[in-house]
Amino acid sequence: MAGRICRTAEEAFRLGWEEPCDHGFADPGECRTCRLSDAEIARLAVLLNGLATPAPAERLAA
Numbered sequence: 001m002a003g004r005i006c007r008t009a010e011e012a013f014r015l016g017w018e019e020p021c022d023h024g025f026a027d028p029g030e031c032r033t034c035r036l037s038d039a040e041i042a043r044l045a046v047l048l049n050g051l052a053t054p055a056p057a058e059r060l061a062a
């Protein structure tokens, strides 16, 4: 069963997310070690918002 290929980042993320963590928790969200802290989530949100913002070059071209 080796060689399963994840075609999208989303699929790879989901597979990793649903897999039990190394600490014996079936749901990594339940694991204190694996789950993201509030600070980490806030930082990720900032990063993702930055990526979602349209490129400034678009405004220059207009």
Ligand SMILES: [Zn+2]
Residues within 6 Å of the ligand: 021, 022, 023, 024, 025, 028, 031, 032, 033, 034, 035
């Ligand atoms: Zn864990």
